[in-house]
Amino acid sequence: MSRRRRGDAVDGVLVVDKPAGQTSNGVLQQVRHKLNAARGGHTGSLDPLATGVLPLCFGEATKFAQQVLEADKTYLTRARLGVRTTTSDADGEPVQERPVPEGLSRADVEAVLERFRGEQKQTPSMYSALKYQGRPLYAYAREGRTVPREARPIHIRELSLIEHEGEDLVLRVRCTKGTYIRTLVDDIGEALGCGAHVAELRREAAGPFTLGEAVTPAELEELSRDELRQRLVPADRLLSALSMITLDGVQAVSISNGQAVTIAASSAESSVESGLLRLYEGERFLGLGELNQGVVRPRRLMRTEN
Incomplete structure (x- = not known):
């Protein structure tokens, strides 16, 4: 029998101002414990000597952490x-x-x-x-x-x-x-x-994350679990450098089931012809897709509620 993961299904990104003298993984585990998050990861290590922007991903957001690893x-x-x-x-x-x-x-x-x-x-x-x-x-x-x-x-x-x-x-x-x-x-x-x-x-x-939105070491100590969860930003912020496309209800169901969909040439933002895209149904973020010759294929999708 598989062992159940401890913690809550916390989804989102917390931008932390990493203090000097701590490892990135140490900060991650500290924050994960305070959030009581079942799953977490960071978007690339900072040296212990370093301080500053450390985006931490939790739950579904961990699927898209690679985009910040690749970013400037x-x-x-x-x-x-x-x-x-x-x-x-x-x-x-x-x-x-x-x-x-x-x-x-x-x-x-x-x-x-x-x-x-x-x-x-x-x-x-x-x-x-x-x-x-x-x-x-x-x-x-x-x-x-x-x-x-x-x-x-x-x-x-x-x-x-x-x-x-x-x-x-x-x-x-x-x-x-x-x-x-x-x-x-x-x-x-x-x-x-x-x-x-x-x-x-x-x-x-x-990537898109700056010191202006980072939680300071003092705030990590002072904020309650609920207050810290309120500082989480949505997973799609990780993909903000990518263009987006909005799918209709039928297309959204197909994508969510792992199927490719055909879109109109004008559907993608900025008339993107190929490459990775953020996928939405209305304002609901579906995940990451790839467009090629008018066909969008799912790459990484958000969990769907049963």
Whole structure:
């Protein structure tokens, strides 16, 4: 006999301002316990050192978490020049110290930053959660081992110098998925000739979610279960970057039964001809579909009530 999952059928997304010093999974379990949610997951880990936007998905929303994993992220980071560390952040041990070039100007820094804007390839840090032969890279790193890693394509859409004071650079970075800010800062430090590591890291946005809507650590402690549940946002916010289509009652039933439906050419928002879409019947969110040559096929659907 299967074991019944403990907890309530809580559905939605809670955007949390993750505190420093906690793992993303630790925050997830804390919130899941407070919500008494049967099922939950996050949309990509933040390092323990990092703070900021951490969207947590519960219940049916977990089906669509991949969309935020694939989305752009925005970070504000303080880079400390002159010291490289084992992990490329302040949690690691110093491995190399060099003086910051005398008279390093804002113009000098901007000239280096320009090299890192746009499309490029980045080799993941050994202290990342990417896997090699079934084990995360950080497990090898903790054993003092280095394993092969392939450089991956990334796109740095924004790299702004917010502040330059002494040995610190404050940078804002908007980037595609898979970008490691620690690695970026380490590479910038090498290009400046003195090395660098991440002293502070704050995620300001992940896909459609921003700090402005995030529940703070203090609120997590103070809010009751019901109050916290009221802060949940609907699952379709995870797909807000996608166009939408509204189906009629017959089409909605067919889609809900896993069948493809044919739609009129003008039915999709912005006359989208192909690709992933949000599916609705009236205002009711049905799930994720894929349009191709006038035919919509279901991909991930919301649970239907019996």
